[in-house]
Amino acid sequence: MRKKTLIVVLSIVIIVAIIVGTLLWNFVQQFERIMVGYVAIVKLSGTISYSGTDIFGGATITPSNFKYYVDKVISDPAAKAVVIVINSPGGSAAASEEIYQLMKKLTENKVVIVYTPETLASGGYYISLPAHRIIASPHALVGSIGSIMVLYNINGLLNKLGINVTIIKSGEFKDIGSASRMLTKEEIEILGSIVNKSAQIFIDRVITHRTVNDEVFTAKIYMGIDAKDVGLIDNIGTLDDAVEIAKKLAGMPYYAPTIEIEKPKSLLELLLGRDVQIINIGDVMPTDFINKVLYLWMPGG
Numbered sequence: 001m002r003k004k005t006l007i008v009v010l011s012i013v014i015i016v017a018i019i020v021g022t023l024l025w026n027f028v029q030q031f032e033r034i035m036v037g038y039v040a041i042v043k044l045s046g047t048i049s050y051s052g053t054d055i056f057g058g059a060t061i062t063p064s065n066f067k068y069y070v071d072k073v074i075s076d077p078a079a080k081a082v083v084i085v086i087n088s089p090g091g092s093a094a095a096s097e098e099i100y101q102l103m104k105k106l107t108e109n110k111v112v113i114v115y116t117p118e119t120l121a122s123g124g125y126y127i128s129l130p131a132h133r134i135i136a137s138p139h140a141l142v143g144s145i146g147s148i149m150v151l152y153n154i155n156g157l158l159n160k161l162g163i164n165v166t167i168i169k170s171g172e173f174k175d176i177g178s179a180s181r182m183l184t185k186e187e188i189e190i191l192g193s194i195v196n197k198s199a200q201i202f203i204d205r206v207i208t209h210r211t212v213n214d215e216v217f218t219a220k221i222y223m224g225i226d227a228k229d230v231g232l233i234d235n236i237g238t239l240d241d242a243v244e245i246a247k248k249l250a251g252m253p254y255y256a257p258t259i260e261i262e263k264p265k266s267l268l269e270l271l272l273g274r275d276v277q278i279i280n281i282g283d284v285m286p287t288d289f290i291n292k293v294l295y296l297w298m299p300g301g
Contacts, residue, residue: 036253037080039246040110041260042069044084047296048091048099048123061088061127063098068263070102074109080256081111081246084131085239090123090296093147093198099127100205107132111250115242116140121221123295125232126202129209132249134233135242136224142232144297145206146219147199149191150290152179177291198293221297 044066046059073079084103090096106112107130114120114131121144128134136142158165158180165180176187183191203217212231216222227233235241247256 036256037078037250038256039243039250039252039258040073040076040079040082041243041258042073042082042084043260045087048088048095048127050092050095060091061086061095061099063095063102065263066099066102069261070106072261074106079110079259080252081113081250082106083113083115083239083242083246083258084128085115085117086120086124086128087116087118088124088127089119089121089298090126090144091294093123093202093293093295096123096126096295097201100129103127104130106130111246113242113246113249115237115239116142116224117239119297120233121297122146124297126205126295129205133235133242133245135235135237135245136227136233137238138223138225138236140224140227141221141297142224142227143216143222144219145199145202145216146295147195147202148294148296148298149195149292150294150298151177151183151191152290153182154179155181194293198295202295 044061046061048062049060050062051060073082103112112131113133113135114128115135116124116128117137118140120128120134120136120140120142125142125145167175167178167180169175173187173190176190177183199219206212206216210231213229216230216232222230222232224233224236228236235245237245243258244254246252247254
């Protein structure tokens with residue numbers, strides 16, 4: 001009887017020891033993870049808009065999606081630094097401003113490095129400005145500092161089709177930008193003033209964050225190897241280079257790991273069973289971008 005009791009007691013002691021040991025091991029690993037930290041990798045790709053991924057495969061960068069990444073990284077004490085990989089020609093000026101403000105919030109809490117492998121233009125560059133460093137591939141296209149507004153005039157087509165458009169308005173400029181007629185000289189001046197004021201906001205942001213050559217304010221686009229010379233970026237390199245810089249600025253050891261932060265897939269992506277690809281901005285002009293002030297590089301628009 002005593003032997004059986006002893007076996008039971010020993011079994012309980014062993015089980016408790018295993019449980020306690022496991023808990024202590026997990027605690028030590030978690031403590032080490034927090035102390036060493038990791039570099040979070042966030043990937044942003046596509047045009048900047050308030051609309052999410054569409055059914056035809058157009059990827060977008062939205063304020064709501066970026067906020068998810070910002071909140072997740074800021075709330076994790078083990079995320080000592082963030083490398084944000086951006087591939088974007090820009091898009092909505094208003095959406096770019098919201099993402100810019102979120103980026104500022106992130107840089108106030110973490111070391112932030114922006115890396116671009118291919119395109120960091122217009123709004124894509126705008127949202128990168130608060131980063132502690134901007135790194136680009138030598139082949140990347142960077143710049144296009146400025147604003148643009150796209151308006152279509154289909155009056156000639158409507159006339160050929162015999163379609164008449166009647167507009168009843170309460171004021172002279174109520175239908176400014178209408179596609180059914182030509183803009184007047186005064187309307188062009190009004191819209192031009194809006195575009196120029198928006199561009200000035202962009203320019204002021206650049207001046208606040210960077211020391212650049214004035215030629216960048218012509219909205220010129222640069223290859224990565226030239227973007228450094230005019231002050232748009234800090235270094236030429238790879239994603240690995242960006243990670244190493246992030247570790248150094250955050251005071252992390254060289255062996256600190258990287259973890260890619262991913263947003264849970266949408267129902268559409270789950271149904272399609274794949275990631276949605278980017279639509280070439282030269283092939284399609286999203287309706288979201290018509291009659292709006294844009295921070296968008298449009299090589300084929």
